[in-house]
Amino acid sequence: MRNFILIIRRFFNLILFAGLEILCFVLMSHAHNLQGDEIVSSANTAIGIIYEKKSDMDKYFSLGKMNDSLLNENMRLRKMIDQYRTVDTLKDMPVRRELASSDTTTHVVKYADYIYRTARVINNSVDGVNNYITINRGTKDGIVKGMSVISGTGLVGRVEYVTAHFASVLSILSNKQQVSAKLKDGTFKSTVWDNEKPEVFMMKDMPQEAKIKKGDSVFTTSFGNTFPPDVLIGTVSMIEINKKNGKQQLYLKPATNFRSLQYVYVLENLMDAEKKQLDEVPVKK
Amino acid sequence: MNVYIKNILRFCIIVILQVFILQRITLHWFTEPAGALFIPFVYPLFILLLPFETPVWLLLLLGFTLGVTVDSFMTTAGMHACATVLIAYLRTNVLNALMPRNLSEYINQQPSIKNMGWMPFLVYSGFLIILHHLVFFTIESWSFISFGSLMLKVGASFITSMLFIIVYILLFTRQNVSRA
Numbered sequence: 058m059r060n061f062i063l064i065i066r067r068f069f070n071l072i073l074f075a076g077l078e079i080l081c082f083v084l085m086s087h088a089h090n091l092q093g094d095e096i097v098s099s100a101n102t103a104i105g106i107i108y109e110k111k112s113d114m115d116k117y118f119s120l121g122k123m124n125d126s127l128l129n130e131n132m133r134l135r136k137m138i139d140q141y142r143t144v145d146t147l148k149d150m151p152v153r154r155e156l157a158s159s160d161t162t163t164h165v166v167k168y169a170d171y172i173y174r175t176a177r178v179i180n181n182s183v184d185g186v187n188n189y190i191t192i193n194r195g196t197k198d199g200i201v202k203g204m205s206v207i208s209g210t211g212l213v214g215r216v217e218y219v220t221a222h223f224a225s226v227l228s229i230l231s232n233k234q235q236v237s238a239k240l241k242d243g244t245f246k247s248t249v250w251d252n253e254k255p256e257v258f259m260m261k262d263m264p265q266e267a268k269i270k271k272g273d274s275v276f277t278t279s280f281g282n283t284f285p286p287d288v289l290i291g292t293v294s295m296i297e298i299n300k301k302n303g304k305q306q307l308y309l310k311p312a313t314n315f316r317s318l319q320y321v322y323v324l325e326n327l328m329d330a331e332k333k334q335l336d337e338v339p340v341k342k
Numbered sequence: 343m344n345v346y347i348k349n350i351l352r353f354c355i356i357v358i359l360q361v362f363i364l365q366r367i368t369l370h371w372f373t374e375p376a377g378a379l380f381i382p383f384v385y386p387l388f389i390l391l392l393p394f395e396t397p398v399w400l401l402l403l404l405g406f407t408l409g410v411t412v413d414s415f416m417t418t419a420g421m422h423a424c425a426t427v428l429i430a431y432l433r434t435n436v437l438n439a440l441m442p443r444n445l446s447e448y449i450n451q452q453p454s455i456k457n458m459g460w461m462p463f464l465v466y467s468g469f470l471i472i473l474h475h476l477v478f479f480t481i482e483s484w485s486f487i488s489f490g491s492l493m494l495k496v497g498a499s500f501i502t503s504m505l506f507i508i509v510y511i512l513l514f515t516r517q518n519v520s521r522a
């Protein structure tokens with residue numbers, strides 16, 4: 058017995074070493090079944106908490122990248138929605154507008170009327186009579202005067218001046234442009250901005266018989282040829298009845314928050330030239 | 343600074359360095375055609391830099407703790423622990439072979455370039471690190487089928503690890519030598 062203890066004391070380090078190595082191999086062999094995995098893995102609580110903190114930190118640094126990727130994702134989804142919109146339901150079979158693609162190697166058929174381009178807002182004003190937004194896209198990126206600009210939530214404005222790398226957008230907070238707008242039931246009228254706050258728009262002289270409730274959505278129409286149809290402009294926040302003629306005055310809250318605008322989409326209407334051509338044909342009587 | 347606090351701090355720093363920074367760096371310098379990735383391992387440095395007179399059983403336990411900590415972060419149950427325990431066991435023998443005096447004569451000192459010199463320190467750390475890598479990568483692949491690729495991995499990873507270790511040593515060694 059004494060010898061045994063002596064041997065243990067003599068080879069204590071070797072025994073400890075062998076024991077620990079065996080423990081390691083036991084851990085390794087257990088790692089591939091579900092129960093053993095919990096002993097040593099990043100799923101256990103303490104390590105999980107540390108990793109969560111680290112990922113929170115990492116997330117903060119990659120916010121910009123995440124934003125850009127979301128923007129592109131949105132662009133793709135909007136494009137897809139547009140493809141459904143252009144299916145002409147008046148006919149039995151869908152009319153598809155085939156547009157020539159510049160890329161000749163692959164046969165791509167574009168059905169959508171609109172091409173979306175993403176842009177970042179680099180300058181913004183909300184206090185003037187005519188408010189302009191500067192975006193970081195220009196003619197080099199295919200921006201042309203007259204293209205409409207929308208944000209993730211609603212209508213923003215129209216491209217007014219373009220340089221090689223930048224463009225300035227006349228926002229709908231302006232005296233210069235009135236936006237043709239419609240309610241859900243189809244009543245249409247143009248909106249005006251009263252130069253006061255970027256939070257209030259007006260639609261004047263709505264007919265009495267239009268049934269309007271507080272909270273109704275107001276969309277753009279395609280009548281003005283300037284904006285794409287069915288983009289949300291805002292929601293009705295207040296209804297006033299003009300006592301002289303009994304017509305309704307609507308106060309709208311715009312869907313876009315102009316004070317904190319960061320990313321916008323610029324829309325190119327592929328059918329624009331064709332429409333304009335048609336409008337310019339003198340009407341013969 | 344107290345030797346215990348110093349080593350606990352070093353443990354934390356090295357684990358954080360390894361797990362949060364070096365683990366992200368996946369290299370494939372020479373193993374490009376095989377597509378095998380490897381990570382530089384710096385954490386064995388903690389074992390290498392423990393004081394001279396640390397008893398072997400403590401080295402083993404510390405090595406196991408370090409290995410299991412790194413393992414739990416990397417979800418490689420036991421692999422790092424296995425390799426680290428091995429070098430912790432062999433550390434004393436290697437030092438005994440390299441140092442001119444008995445280890446118990448170096449009181450309150452740790453292996454460093456200052457008291458070992460460049461060449462012995464590089465031999466000491468290089469030997470243990472390459473052993474660690476060899477064991478780790480062998481266990482990781484668990485076969486000798488792609489022996490060439492395994493050796494390539496060990497070699498490339500060893501070179502990068504040593505680079506990082508030298509950088510660490512240069513950064514965290516107090517330079518109180520007056521250059522005349």
